[in-house]
Amino acid sequence: DTGVSQNPRHKITKRGQNVTFRCDPISEHNRLYWYRQTLGQGPEFLTYFQNEAQLEKSRLLSDRFSAERPKGSFSTLEIQRTEQGDSAMYLCASDGSSRNEQFFGPGTRLTVL
Amino acid sequence: GQSLEQPSEVTAVEGAIVQINCTYQTSGFYGLSWYQQHDGGAPTFLSYNALDGLEETGRFSSFLSRSDSYGYLLLQELQMKDSASYFCAVRIEGNYQLIWGAGTKLIIKP
Numbered sequence: 646d647t648g649v650s651q652n653p654r655h656k657i658t659k660r661g662q663n664v665t666f667r668c669d670p671i672s673e674h675n676r677l678y679w680y681r682q683t684l685g686q687g688p689e690f691l692t693y694f695q696n697e698a699q700l701e702k703s704r705l706l707s708d709r710f711s712a713e714r715p716k717g718s719f720s721t722l723e724i725q726r727t728e729q730g731d732s733a734m735y736l737c738a739s740d741g742s743s744r745n746e747q748f749f750g751p752g753t754r755l756t757v758l
Numbered sequence: 759g760q761s762l763e764q765p766s767e768v769t770a771v772e773g774a775i776v777q778i779n780c781t782y783q784t785s786g787f788y789g790l791s792w793y794q795q796h797d798g799g800a801p802t803f804l805s806y807n808a809l810d811g812l813e814e815t816g817r818f819s820s821f822l823s824r825s826d827s828y829g830y831l832l833l834q835e836l837q838m839k840d841s842a843s844y845f846c847a848v849r850i851e852g853n854y855q856l857i858w859g860a861g862t863k864l865i866i867k868p
Contacts, residue, residue: 676854687762687845687858688801701855736800745789745808745849747856749800 649750651737657756658727665723666753670739677720678747679712680736688736694720727757760784762859764846769865770836778831778862780846788851790822790829795861796842804831804844833864841866 650669658664670677675696680688691710692702696717709727714720724731734754738747762782770776780790789808793801805813807822807829819832833840843863847856 678854678856685860687847687861688856690855690857693853693855695854701853738801740854745791745806746803747801749802751800 649737649739649748651735651750651753653753654751655754655756657758659758660729661726663723663725664727664755665721666735666737666755667719667721668737668739668750669719670737671741671748672718674739674741674748675717676740677714678738678740679720679722680738682734682736682752683732691722724755727755729757731755732757760848760850760857762846762848762857764844764859764862766860767863767865769867772836772838772866772868774836775832775834776836776864778833778844778846778864780829780831780859782827782829782846782848782859784848784850784857786851787824787827788849790820791847791849791856792818792820792831793845793847794842795845801845836866838866838868840864 652667677694679691682688690703692712694714697714709725712722734752736752738749740747764780791806792804795801805820812821817834822829843861845861847858
């Protein structure tokens, strides 16, 4: 297994457009997390799935953000009507053990013009 | 609210020992994690403490005091490759969500 992968690695879009990111976790991991990180800050929790169930969603997350994990494997994060403030690195992580170690993907860097 | 405090920047010399502190105020606590992130890279897991005391993994050790809501990461025999940002993160009781500090940038001088 090659770890957590994310696509695309970079996305440039115009304000008001919709964007979708994909995350493929480590295959045996049942928990999947989405985070957002801006320069000089720690990752900010967005949402988390256990298998296909979305169990937590940050109260900071506006209705423009939605995430799915339809078959308990890969996940998608969609941002509708993007705003310049959405520009950030979007990180996906997965885990599946009791060791409390989350494995992160390389991230998708979003730039909203 | 939830908050984690850690120094924004620490400077040390190659070969030395450095300690990065983290204090937290969270509603519920299950454990404290430490992650390393190089510029342009993804966070990578270093350690996890759920109980008071010191956990040692090679050159890195992590300490937790639940009564003081405090922990630290100790890096020994510093190498230039240890130059990175280090984040403490709290896992809240009852779920797997992590709440992260703003990170400490470790600068290592030869």
